[in-house]
Amino acid sequence: MTVLLTGADLQAQPEPGAANWKTWFISSVSDHRLPPPPAYKNEIGQVLLAQQALDSAGWQQLLYWNAGAPGYHWVDMVKDLWMSDTGYNGALANMLVGVAIYDATIAAWDTKYAYNRPRPFTADKRIKVYVPKPESPSYPCEYSVAAGVAVTIIGHYFPHMHDSVNKMAQQLMTARIAAGAAFPGDTRAGFELGKTIAQREIDRTKGFTPGTAWDGKMPQGPGVWKGKRPMFPLAGTNKTVVLDSSSQFRPAPPPDFAKEMEEMKRYNQTFSSRANAFYWAGSQFWYDALNKKIFEHNLHLNPPRAARIYALTAIGSYDGFVACWDAKYAYWGLRPDQYDTTWHPLIPTPPFPGYPSGHAALSGVMGELYAYFFPADKVYFRKKAKDAAESRFQAGIHFRSDNTVALELGSKVANAIIQRAKRDGAEDTPETKVFFPKKPVGH
Template sequence: MKTTVLLVGLGCLLAGPARAQMEPTAGEWKTWVIPSGAALAVPPPPSAKATRAEAQTVLALAQRRDSASRQLIRYWNAGAPGYRWQAISESLLHDPVTMWRAQALMNIAIYDATVAAWHAKYAYRRPGPDARHAEAACVAHNSSPSYPSEHAVAAGAASAVLAALFPAKADSLRQLAADAGRSRILAGVAYPSDVDAGFELGQRVAAAVLERAKTDSCDAVWKGAVPTQAGLWHDKRAPVAPMRGHWRPFVLTSGRQFRPGPPPDYAADMQELKTAKRTPATMGQAFYWASYDYWGEMLNRKLFETGQYLDAPRAARAYALLSVAAFDAGVACWDAKFTYWGIRPDQYDPSYQPVLPVTPPFPGYPSGHATLSCARGTVLSYLFPEETQLCDAKAHEAAESRFDGGIHFRTDNTVGLALGKKVGLEVVKRARQDGADAPAPRKVASR
């Protein structure tokens, strides 16, 4: 039997990634919502006798792995613990305004829960089942302690946040969370009690994040009216999220902290737009940036390229920082949009036909694509300094795509890029203070 289990384990390990990093000080990193990683007490792991019984369960499951269980393991082991939850959250969202809030809350919950998990891991230092029974492991050994499970922590946090925001999907989200935790037991790298403790911790952190969400003013009702003065934005459709600029940000003091000055007269901008040459390349860029989340995909790619997908705390931090940048940049952008009610090109000159078939139903100044792209690009430049030039170029490309699409004046984009840069730098300033950039503690040789 042991030989059979060993062959099964080796077959999976040959396709597995390299040894994961530990981040032993991650439990001390600064959190977003909970007071600290130590704030939520995690009970001790089971006794040695109970652990031996759990080990037998893990070994028995390893022996009975079938194609379905291997597929489940591969799916949840493909990236960082929060990796699959990015796509899961996106599948629930069709409104980008709602998406940035939901993903910020979810990724903050995953990050805070991961920090709390790391505090408990290094308080108890419980080895995983693969430390003693390597033959049972179906994925690469994770050198951090196993209690509580980081995959279960992420699953508990993400599923609880998303279930609260999308109650109609609560049952399916809970099932996904259960699958994520079970995959680690089936893979032979977590005890059932690791998963149970992780899931409970993730849910507790999610509850704190959801309490904070009740105070973010995202449910405020707009009681204003669309202005009727000539030269301002007007539309038969109701404006989208007119109160977004009043939402409570995470790093900014308020949406108006970096509010730009008013837009200019758009006569020169309109002439530039009308005389701009349309080519397959410019039209392709317009449609590409209108429908693709480049920045989220870039983060996933860089985590894989740099091996940081193996580092659960650092990956969770990156997802949270990028989500916060998008959320706060959206708040700052919408504050300016509904302060100035900047007109759109096809409203300024009704004879003008944009490339993009639908003009967004909210004011144009400043550009949301420019603001959010520069904010997110600035954060990614901090996380991956070797990509600074690329991030800057892509932010400008995203902004220019809105000019190419005919739905923004160039001024909208220029001001949006400047606003996004200021927001992104505020997020980076906060990141530099969270402890993750501190040098790793030196090992002292024993005497």
């Protein structure tokens, strides 16, 4: 049985060395070190006034915005926006929110320990603290850093959300002050730091998505996907983050699906198989499971480590998606209901080629990443990846080889990311022995 840290234990270990962890899209955190903070004595009164002014609505905002790690609500928001995006920037925006929050958090940790500014509740005993007491220095506010990142990236890629996310960010900063966790100067500085780094990363990733429109050319003949408006036909040309290219792990061409079509027709559906097919068709299992584990391990109280997990997951989603779509449009593998027009799947067939399966590929990525994040649960998460892959066969929208090849593809993408992660310096800290144990500890 793995021994986990309690919230109190984590508060005693606020990752003072996180500023030495490697970042993704900024070269040096010291380049982003903020100027010294203002005198906090001048801000104590503002915090006291914010606490005295708390009403029912203020308490609701306080509880909402202080829940979870700094990136928790923003990662959730961009995940939903990505799924609704019909262009090529949704996946990029989703990746950038996760990565830029991590990079900006690491930069914030450099500034925090350069100045060691006390938290409001430590600076003045009249100030109450309404959240788990953070033990890291107060300047800059790490929650405001994440808000600055999210406002900049979401506002850039989803302009219709610009005013809404700015309003949310202001609510968050007010909530941190009223909670007694940050001075007003901490929130302002954090917000601006997050915005600056996010803009740097938007600029750094220009050219990651296709710069030209699809020419509309589709292969003809037997054995290829047929449709009028294929979704994301150029996604496989996106520039990747960890992979050398989108085709680095491209699988071999698809087989003749004759035997697999026969297997699908012979498959004996049960209540359980149908339930599995429908569950994975609409489930957000991987997102929900990640947050659950972050809370169970008290990692929401450790902003740098939580940000690292969100960043690696975001990169996995992005590189896995690009690698899968590279293969889809390299081969244009047809779907079962195209191979045999008398076949009726359980759920609607997605509007893009079948080989390899997107569900299976991304589940392969997540299964391996989560096994790395939470090694005591590696059997569970790998089993879930297989369940997700099998669900697409059970739903009748993918041949079995679509799924087996995709799982392998996803695993290769994840392992490439894990190898990079092992060199980022985060495993060289004492906390790693608890979060990433080499073997179970205790009984």
